[in-house]
Amino acid sequence: MDWNFVIWSLVKILAVIFLAVMPIVAYAVLAERKISAWIQDRVGPNRTAPPLLAKVPVIGPFLISLGIFQPLADGLKFILKEDFTPAGVRKIYFSLAPAIAMIPALMTVAVIPFGSNLGNQRMVIADLNVGILYTFGIVSLAVYGIVLAGYASNSKYPFLGGIRSSAQMISYELSMGMSVIPIFMLVGQLNLSEVIAYQAKFGWFALPFMASEQTWQSYVLWPCTFLSFFIFLVAAFAETNRLPFDMPEAETELVGGYHTEYSSMRFGLFFMGEYAAMVAVSAMMVVLFFGGWTLPFWRLDQPATSIPMGLAHIGIFMGKLLAFMGLFIWVRWMLPRFRYDQLMDLGWRKFIPLALANILVAAIILWATTTTK
Amino acid sequence: MIVPRKKLNFWERLYLPAIAGGIKVTTKHFVNTLFRGNTVAKETSGGFYPETPWVVGAGYRGAPYLVKDQAGDTKCVSCQLCEFVCPPKAIRIVPPGPAGEIADRSNAEKMPKEFEINMLRCIFCGFCQEVCPEEAIFLQKDYSLTGLTRAEMIYDKEKLLALGGVSPGIQKWKQKAEEAKEQEMFPVKP
Numbered sequence: 298m299d300w301n302f303v304i305w306s307l308v309k310i311l312a313v314i315f316l317a318v319m320p321i322v323a324y325a326v327l328a329e330r331k332i333s334a335w336i337q338d339r340v341g342p343n344r345t346a347p348p349l350l351a352k353v354p355v356i357g358p359f360l361i362s363l364g365i366f367q368p369l370a371d372g373l374k375f376i377l378k379e380d381f382t383p384a385g386v387r388k389i390y391f392s393l394a395p396a397i398a399m400i401p402a403l404m405t406v407a408v409i410p411f412g413s414n415l416g417n418q419r420m421v422i423a424d425l426n427v428g429i430l431y432t433f434g435i436v437s438l439a440v441y442g443i444v445l446a447g448y449a450s451n452s453k454y455p456f457l458g459g460i461r462s463s464a465q466m467i468s469y470e471l472s473m474g475m476s477v478i479p480i481f482m483l484v485g486q487l488n489l490s491e492v493i494a495y496q497a498k499f500g501w502f503a504l505p506f507m508a509s510e511q512t513w514q515s516y517v518l519w520p521c522t523f524l525s526f527f528i529f530l531v532a533a534f535a536e537t538n539r540l541p542f543d544m545p546e547a548e549t550e551l552v553g554g555y556h557t558e559y560s561s562m563r564f565g566l567f568f569m570g571e572y573a574a575m576v577a578v579s580a581m582m583v584v585l586f587f588g589g590w591t592l593p594f595w596r597l598d599q600p601a602t603s604i605p606m607g608l609a610h611i612g613i614f615m616g617k618l619l620a621f622m623g624l625f626i627w628v629r630w631m632l633p634r635f636r637y638d639q640l641m642d643l644g645w646r647k648f649i650p651l652a653l654a655n656i657l658v659a660a661i662i663l664w665a666t667t668t669t670k
Numbered sequence: 671m672i673v674p675r676k677k678l679n680f681w682e683r684l685y686l687p688a689i690a691g692g693i694k695v696t697t698k699h700f701v702n703t704l705f706r707g708n709t710v711a712k713e714t715s716g717g718f719y720p721e722t723p724w725v726v727g728a729g730y731r732g733a734p735y736l737v738k739d740q741a742g743d744t745k746c747v748s749c750q751l752c753e754f755v756c757p758p759k760a761i762r763i764v765p766p767g768p769a770g771e772i773a774d775r776s777n778a779e780k781m782p783k784e785f786e787i788n789m790l791r792c793i794f795c796g797f798c799q800e801v802c803p804e805e806a807i808f809l810q811k812d813y814s815l816t817g818l819t820r821a822e823m824i825y826d827k828e829k830l831l832a833l834g835g836v837s838p839g840i841q842k843w844k845q846k847a848e849e850a851k852e853q854e855m856f857p858v859k860p
Contacts (some may be wrong), residue, residue: 631692
């Protein structure tokens with residue numbers, strides 16, 4: 298066995314989970330609370346502070362007013378709360394569901410190239426040749442967590458939430474999967490690192506205007522790739538159960554949807570799972586449509602040859618990812634929830650035909666441009 | 671009645687105008703709050719809650735307290751209507767009984783011996799105020815009632831009267847007494 302590979306993989310897994318995903322999840326919750334507060338003319342969490350911090354001049358009160366320590370207090374609260382199991386639940390599924398909701402989101406991150414190189418290590422945990430297929434396979438498992446939670450809770454609101462989520466997630470997975478087919482017809486491979494390499498050369502699929510190799514093919518195909526991005530974005534909102542498509546949760550009509558009966562850290566897992574799924578989907582969008590860790594200037598689109606360059610690439614990737622997280626959060630406080638039939642109508646009668654037409658048009662353009670070359 | 675649903679045109683069915691409107695509104699509020707520091711709390715009460723209590727508006731239904739009239743007499747006549755109407759059964763009245771203490775006002779028959787409101791049960795519905803024929807109980811502006819024990823949250827007659835203050839309303843029994851006096855003095859011509 299290649300121990301070097303095993304150890305480095307472990308290091309990368311731990312670093313990605315505990316230095317990137319988990320902190321982003323924790324602070325995304327804080328960002329969600331702060332941004333919602335600012336949009337709604339409030340101030341948000343601005344009191345939590347460890348002892349003595351308030352005494353530090355200028356920096357202390359500033360950090361406290363930003364609520365930097367709120368996630369720590371939230372986490373502590375989740376751990377210390379009573380973990381209550383209601384009578385009449387199916388205990389095995391009930392305890393399994395939060396884990397199933399959390400794990401797929403973390404597993405998706407495995408194939409995301411989050412940087413080019415650091416030293417001689419490639420900044421991707423598993424450089425799979427079937428990266429995108431793996432992602433869709435794992436993402437479709439996420440629905441089980443919610444369905445099982447709804448089924449096992451023995452309560453009507455979670456049950457309704459579970460039913461809705463299974464319908465919604467299956468519907469939007471179709472359009473999500475079909476939306477990326479034009480991308481892979483262009484790239485010719487399913488490996489996500491190759492997708493980034495292609496975009497570094499021919500321009501980002503969402504905005505192909507600053508490529509190192511300008512081709513008129515990428516301009517002609519831009520409407521198709523942009524439409525791909527748009528469908529993927531909307532489906533991503535539905536897949537992560539975020540407003541305006543948060544049917545499974547629907548606080549106002551289903552109390553809390555599938556996690557109504559959960560408390561303590563089990564609820565915490567659902568909560569973290571939602572944000573981890575947002576991180577995973579944002580990372581997918583960055584990789585597929587916004588060039589991953591590349592920027593089309595200052596030679597940042599080539600794999601790094603030095604450590605600072607490698608760190609810069611990771612920084613670029615994080616920046617793009619956080620921008621998408623910001624978009625997710627902002628949209629939640631901007632748009633009202635869709636009605637269930639509107640949601641299904643949008644999924645089946647608008648986006649699936651649109652995605653199919655997109656594949657066809659992209660294929661024709663691709664065929665025409667490559668044969669006339 | 672059936673409200674006719676407005677037919678949306680193609681542009682509206684794309685949801686794009688609604689999304690553009692959403693971006694406009696949220697950005698406006700975001701900028702106003704984050705960079706200019708305009709918040710609802712500052713506008714309505716001039717500060718943030720625990721330090722600056724919220725100023726409630728007129729007609730706010732806070733905790734119910736007993737009131738006295740302008741002469742400093744208890745207005746409640748122990749009719750127990752509020753006790754009967756109270757949905758969560760938060761009010762408990764002990765009437766004075768035949769040999770009990772006489773009312774503060776000379777012509778009123780009685781006043782309660784004990785009058786308790788359990789503020790843990792009270793739902794601030796205002797039925798007691800609505801039903802009271804004497805205008806003796808009012809929902810006032812207190813909204814933050816705290817105590818360390820359950821017993822502490824049962825407010826007795828003295829506490830309720832002290833918190834309630836003086837009602838500026840009409841003095842029904844004083845008027846009655848004056849009318850009776852005029853009846854006595856009515857000049858009857860032989």
